[in-house]
Every structure is written in C-alpha cells, then in structure tokens.
Amino acid sequence: MAVMRYQEALRLAMTEEMERDANVFLCGEEIGQYQGTYRVTEGLQQKFGPMRVLDTPISEVGIAGLATGAAMVGLRPVAEFMTWSFALSAMDQIVNHAAKITYMSGGRIRCPVVFRGPVGRGGQLSAQHSMSLESWYAHTPGLKVVAPATPADVKGLFKTAVRDDNPVIFMEHTALYPQRGEVPEDPEFTIPFGVAAVRREGADVTVVAYSHMVGVCLKAADLLAQEGIECEVIDLRTLVPLDMETVLTSVRKTNRAVVTQEEWKNVGFAAEVAARIYEQAFDYLDAPVERVGGADVPMPYARNLERAAIPHESDVIEAVRRTMS
Amino acid sequence: MEAAIKPETDGATLLDLYRQMLLIRRFEERCNALFMQGKIPSTLHLYIGQEAVAVGVCAALKPDDYLTSTHRPHGHALAKGVSARAIMAELYAKATGCCKAKGGSMHVGDMAVGMVPAIAIVGAGAPIAAGIGLSAKMRRSGQVVASFFGDGGANEGALHEAMNMAAIWRLPVIYVCENNLYGASTPVSQVIAVEHIADRAAAYGMPGVIADGNDVLSVREAAREAAERARRGEGPTLIECKTYRLCGHSRSDACGYRSREEEAQWRERDPLLIQSRRILAMNAATQEDLDRIEQEVTAEIDDAVAFAETSPSPRAEDALKDVFWEDR
Ligand SMILES: Cc1ncc(C[n+]2csc(CCOP(=O)(O)OP(=O)(O)O)c2C)c(N)n1
Ligand SMILES: [Mg+2]
Numbered sequence: 001m002a003v004m005r006y007q008e009a010l011r012l013a014m015t016e017e018m019e020r021d022a023n024v025f026l027c028g029e030e031i032g033q034y035q036g037t038y039r040v041t042e043g044l045q046q047k048f049g050p051m052r053v054l055d056t057p058i059s060e061v062g063i064a065g066l067a068t069g070a071a072m073v074g075l076r077p078v079a080e081f082m083t084w085s086f087a088l089s090a091m092d093q094i095v096n097h098a099a100k101i102t103y104m105s106g107g108r109i110r111c112p113v114v115f116r117g118p119v120g121r122g123g124q125l126s127a128q129h130s131m132s133l134e135s136w137y138a139h140t141p142g143l144k145v146v147a148p149a150t151p152a153d154v155k156g157l158f159k160t161a162v163r164d165d166n167p168v169i170f171m172e173h174t175a176l177y178p179q180r181g182e183v184p185e186d187p188e189f190t191i192p193f194g195v196a197a198v199r200r201e202g203a204d205v206t207v208v209a210y211s212h213m214v215g216v217c218l219k220a221a222d223l224l225a226q227e228g229i230e231c232e233v234i235d236l237r238t239l240v241p242l243d244m245e246t247v248l249t250s251v252r253k254t255n256r257a258v259v260t261q262e263e264w265k266n267v268g269f270a271a272e273v274a275a276r277i278y279e280q281a282f283d284y285l286d287a288p289v290e291r292v293g294g295a296d297v298p299m300p301y302a303r304n305l306e307r308a309a310i311p312h313e314s315d316v317i318e319a320v321r322r323t324m325s
Numbered sequence: 326m327e328a329a330i331k332p333e334t335d336g337a338t339l340l341d342l343y344r345q346m347l348l349i350r351r352f353e354e355r356c357n358a359l360f361m362q363g364k365i366p367s368t369l370h371l372y373i374g375q376e377a378v379a380v381g382v383c384a385a386l387k388p389d390d391y392l393t394s395t396h397r398p399h400g401h402a403l404a405k406g407v408s409a410r411a412i413m414a415e416l417y418a419k420a421t422g423c424c425k426a427k428g429g430s431m432h433v434g435d436m437a438v439g440m441v442p443a444i445a446i447v448g449a450g451a452p453i454a455a456g457i458g459l460s461a462k463m464r465r466s467g468q469v470v471a472s473f474f475g476d477g478g479a480n481e482g483a484l485h486e487a488m489n490m491a492a493i494w495r496l497p498v499i500y501v502c503e504n505n506l507y508g509a510s511t512p513v514s515q516v517i518a519v520e521h522i523a524d525r526a527a528a529y530g531m532p533g534v535i536a537d538g539n540d541v542l543s544v545r546e547a548a549r550e551a552a553e554r555a556r557r558g559e560g561p562t563l564i565e566c567k568t569y570r571l572c573g574h575s576r577s578d579a580c581g582y583r584s585r586e587e588e589a590q591w592r593e594r595d596p597l598l599i600q601s602r603r604i605l606a607m608n609a610a611t612q613e614d615l616d617r618i619e620q621e622v623t624a625e626i627d628d629a630v631a632f633a634e635t636s637p638s639p640r641a642e643d644a645l646k647d648v649f650w651e652d653r
Binding site for chain 2: 025051056057059061062064065066067068069070071072073074075077089092093096097101102103104105106107108109110111112141142144165166
C-alpha cells in the first residue's frame with residue numbers, strides 16, 4: 001500500500017496497463033505535450049511516446065470514432081474527453097456505434113474502448129462545463145458506466161475497464177483528483193465491475209451514492225450519528241453493471257433508503273435505484289424511498305446560486321430524517 | 326485531377342470485374358422483387374447503377390484490407406467478399422445471416438473479410454475508418470481502409486473531423502465519395518457550393534481525385550493509386566466517383582425529384598453496358614461468355630435465396646444476447 005492522490009492512482013493504473021499490454025494507447029486533447037488539463041497524463045508521453053499518448057485535434061466526434069474504430073480491430077484505446085461536458089457532440093459515436101457494434105454484428109465484433117474524463121460541479125464553471133449525464137450512458141444498452149469514489153477504486157476500476165471487452169464510460173470527479181488514500185501497488189490489483197462497497201455500516205437507513213456523493217454521504221452520516229441515527233453508506237462504484245444485491249441486503253436490514261446523485265435529479269440514476277428498491281424490497285420498506293439530487297437547472301455561475309443547485313450534506317441529512325419521521 | 330485509365334487489363338480480369346458488377350445488379354433486382362413480395366421486411370437502399378464504384382475500389386484492396394459502408398451497403402459487401410448467402414439470409418432475418426438477424430439490410434458486413442458491419446448513420450463511418458487506419462498504422466500491418474460515403478454524407482461534420490485526423494497522421498484511409506447527384510431527393514447542387522466534392526480534399530492537405538464512377542477501370546485506377554500511397558505511409562486520398570442511382574432511394578421512391586430524360590441519359594452510361602461493350606470490343610470474350618456469366622450469377626443468387634428461405638429464424642431469447650461481449 002502507498003498513500004497517493006486519486007489522480008496519481010489513475011495515472012499509475014494507466015502506466016501499469018500500458019506496460020502490460022502494448023495494444024493500450026491514450027488519445028485526447030492536450031494529454032501529451034501539455035500532460036493533461038488536470039495533469040492526469042503527466043509524464044506519460046515522455047514514457048510511451050507520441051503514438052501511444054496521442055495528442056488529437058479538438059474533434060470530439062473524431063476522437064470517439066477513432067477510438068471506436070481502433071477498438072474494433074485489435075487495439076484497446078483509452079479516449080479522454082477534456083471534460084464529460086464536451087462528450088455531447090460525440091454522443092452518436094458512443095451510442096450508435098461503440099455501444100451497438102457487438103449486438104448489431106450478432107456478437108462477432110468486440111469493442112474494448114474506454115471513454116474517460118472528469119466530471120464535476122462546484123468550480124463556478126457554470127452551465128456548459130458542469131455536466132456528467134451518467135444517466136444517459138447508463139440508459140444505453142451496451143455501455144458499462146463507472147464512477148469511482150476513492151484513490152484505490154479509481155486504480156482498480158480503471159484497470160478492469162481497460163481489460164473489459166466492451167465500451168466503458170469512466171467518470172472521474174474533479175473534486176476527488178487531489179484527495180489522498182491508500183492504494184495497493186500490486187500491478188495485478190483490480191476491482192471487478194458490479195460489486196458495490198459498503199463504506200459505513202449502520203442499522204437505521206441505507207444511503208446509496210457513487211462518485212463524489214460518497215464522501216458527502218459519509219460526512220452526513222457522521223453528523224447523523226451524533227443524533228443517534230446510524231446510516232449504512234453504499235458506494236455503487238459501477239452503475240452498469242449495477243449491484244442491487246448489496247443495496248437490497250442493506251434495505252432489508254434498515255427498512256429505509258435514501259438514494260443520492262450529484263447530477264440533475266429529474267429522470268436521474270437515483271430514480272432507477274429507487275424504482276428497483278420498490279420493485280424488489282417493497283415489503284421491507286417502513287418509509288418512502290427518498291432521493292437527493294442536483295436542482296433541475298443549467299448550472300448557474302454565482303457561488304450562492306451554484307451552491308443552491310448542488311446537493312450537500314444538509315440535503316442528505318434532511319432526506320434521512322424524513323425517512324425516520 | 327482526373328484518374329487516367331490504363332487499358333492494360335487482361336481479358337480474364339475484365340470479365341471478373343464484369344461478373345462482380347453483374348452479381349450486385351442481379352442481387353439487388355432480386356432483393357427488390359422479394360421486397361415487393363413481402364419476403365424481405367423493413368426497407369432497402371439498392372445499389373443499382375453504382376456497381377462500378379464498389380467493384381472498382383475493392384479490386385484495389387487486398388483481402389485483409391477493411392472497408393466501412395453506408396445505409397446502401399449490399400454492393401460494398403458483395404464486392405468485399407461477404408457471401409450472397411450470408412447477406413440474403415440477413416435480409417430474410419434468419420439466424421444464418423451475417424449479423425445473425427440483428428442487423429438487417431443497413432448493417433450487413435463480415436469482419437472476417439474486412440467489411441465492418443455497415444454504418445447507416447450518414448457520415449458516421451468516416452471517423453471509425455480513421456480509427457481502423459490508426460490501428461493498421463500502429464500495428465504496422467500494411468492494411469488500408471476504404472471508407473464509403475455519399476454526396477449527402479459529404480456534408481456531415483464527422484467527415485470533416487475524420488478527414489483532418491487522417492491527413493495529419495497520414496493514416497492509410499481512402500475516402501470514397503459516391504456522388505450519385507442526390508442525397509435522398511435533394512440534388513447535390515442545392516447543398517454543396519463547390520463544383521466537385523473532391524475539391525474539398527485540398528482543405529485537408531490530401532489529394533482529391535475524380536473518377537468516372539460508372540467505369541470500373543477508372544475507379545480501380547484511382548483506388549489503386551490511393552491504396553499504394555496509403556501503403557507507402559503517405560496518407561489518405563479523397564476519391565469522388567461521379568455516378569448515378571438507377572433506382573429509387575429506398576422503398577417506394579417514384580423519383581419525382583428528377584427527370585426521366587436525366588435517367589435515360591445515365592442509363593446509356595450503365596456501368597454494366599460500359600464494361601460489356603469494352604469486353605466485346607477488345608475481343609476479351611464473346612457474347613456467349615457473357616451469357617454464361619449471367620447464368621452463373623443467377624444460379625448463385627438462386628442458391629442464396631434458397632439458403633435464406635430454408636434457414637431457421639433466430640430464437641426469441643436470442644434478442645437478449647450479444648449486448649455485451651461476455652453475454653454472447
Ligand atoms: C445522420 C443521418 N441523418 C439522416 C439520415 C437519413 N438518411 C438516410 S440515407 C439519406 C440520404 C443520404 O444521401 P447520400 O449520402 O448522398 O447517400 P445515397 O443515399 O445517395 O447513397 C438520409 C438523409 C441518416 N441515416 N443519418
Ligand atoms: Mg447521394
């Protein structure tokens with residue numbers, strides 16, 4: 001184990017996978033010479049050369065299609081979006097081509113591509129630079145969706161993403177990049193998809209989260225513990241595949257659930273988790289399932305407006321209290 | 326720049342090119358009849374009139390080269406070597422089809438012969454072709470990729486991003502524009518301001534070549550040069566093939582947007598006519614040889630139809646398979 005930042009753990013995972021498999025390469029804007037807008041790819045072009053750390057034009061459609069095509073014929077591309085907000089123009093390549101080629105070909109073509117990049121709100125970057133839209137990707141058959149919350153997870157899940165034979169949507173959170181944590185140094189350390197982690201045990205309310213909201217929920221749980229309410233905080237880690245079993249086991253114990261997400265609440269991923277709890281554990285519930293999510297507005301610029309549009313510990317605490325009342 | 330035709334081609338090759346074009350023509354005519362009879366569902370975009378483009382380009386490719394196709398892919402598939410059986414069975418929605426009845430007409434293909442399952446989103450194949458070219462370059466495999474698109478497709482942004490990428494990295498890609506004068510019903514002159522789509526190549530720093538899309542030798546010559554250039558590591562070429570769709574755009578298209586005179590003029594330049602006249606004029610074969618080829622082609626299509634008719638349908642539970650690679 002070594003203590004490192006989330007960002008460093010991700011870079012270590014990239015380095016290890018590129019050393020392990022010569023078919024793995026990175027492509028994206030500003031990732032090579034400039035070493036990444038968030039410094040995730042620092043030093044990698046020096047180490048692996050300009051072909052395997054490929055600086056691209058500002059062409060999101062091109063980047064996504066390039067990676068998809070290369071993946072169909074033997075390579076394992078890792079395509080970076082400078083932020084996931086910019087992936088919208090590439091949506092056709094991701095949804096219509098990468099996600100469907102295995103199915104449309106009757107299971108004859110594999111497409112092992114990782115689309116990765118930062119997501120995140122809270123930096124006053126306003127309306128066009130603050131989206132993650134994970135629900136859109138999770139909605140699409142053929143995509144796996146990963147949203148790691150810790151340095152160890154970002155390493156283990158990234159390595160699994162690279163080794164997976166399907167397109168993977170990999171969302172890092174800008175607020176998590178500088179966070180430190182223990183990370184296994186073993187180059188064979190991986191974390192399987194579809195296995196949620198119980199981050200805190202508790203008997204009273206199940207709180208479901210992923211990505212940055214895991215930390216928010218853990219803080220809320222600490223505060224609630226002072227009032228004698230014990231939350232069980234579950235980190236989904238991957239939205240597709242989704243580990244409902246861990247969630248349901250917890251709900252059968254606590255009989256209450258709060259599902260959280262940072263992205264817009266309307267038709268968001270938390271609604272899917274809540275619906276499945278109702279479908280599969282209705283008889284165990286003592287209270288309606290609560291949802292916590294971002295306000296359904298384009299992200300505003302002013303600090304106080306932005307704060308009002310993002311879910312905080314206080315929102316989680318209120319939701320937990322509502323399930324207890 | 327116009328591709329010059331070198332008439333050194335031997336008789337057997339001329340006949341083989343004719344045979345491939347005839348197979349596509351008769352295949353498409355049969356598809357149309359089967360569609361009218363209700364045996365083939367969905368919709369069809371037929372390739373009648375454009376056969377010289379697919380056959381000419383594929384004649385310049387090696388078996389392990391790749392191509393990406395469009396919503397009008399049957400001709401590309403046959404020319405690249407996908408079997409008539411596998412395509413027909415796919416159109417019939419049978420389990421023996423090249424996509425196991427999950428793709429249909431607009432997605433036929435077979436990676437085993439280098440044909441990427443067709444991409445029916447207009448213009449979207451161009452970046453994927455660049456990626457395949459990048460892979461060939463990185464693996465130093467010497468393979469090239471031909472990427473087909475229409476005059477309509479020429480106006481998609483994806484094409485611009487892809488051609489620029491292919492040019493800056495000198496990827497081994499041949500961008501083949503089949504300018505058949507219409508995107509669905511829209512005349513090309515209404516939506517493109519330059520006279521030749523090939524002129525746009527200059528903006529990317531790649532050669533732009535115009536070929537007679539109704540003459541298989543003209544197309545093959547342009548494609549050969551582009552393939553050689555790509556294999557030498559010199560990068561992509563844009564070839565514009567001037568051609569004409571001698572059928573409707575898709576099902577039930579009465580072609581009210583174009584004149585019967587225009588159609589008649591292009592019918593005189595039917596690629597099959599051009600090639601058969603050339604063969605007879607050069608004494609490369611006799612009319613009896615051509616008739617024999619006609620019979621062989623008919624037999625191959627009869628066989629494909631019989632195969633499709635007698636093949637099993639997919640099982641309903643197969644609908645849930647193949648979403649992920651591990652769930653096949
Ligand atoms: C992105 C996209 N927009 C629209 C369509 C519908 N569409 C299918 S074919 C076609 C015309 C294409 O024209 P062209 O590229 O010239 O090819 P052609 O049909 O002439 O072979 C259109 C608009 C589509 N399939 N994809
Ligand atoms: Mg057209």
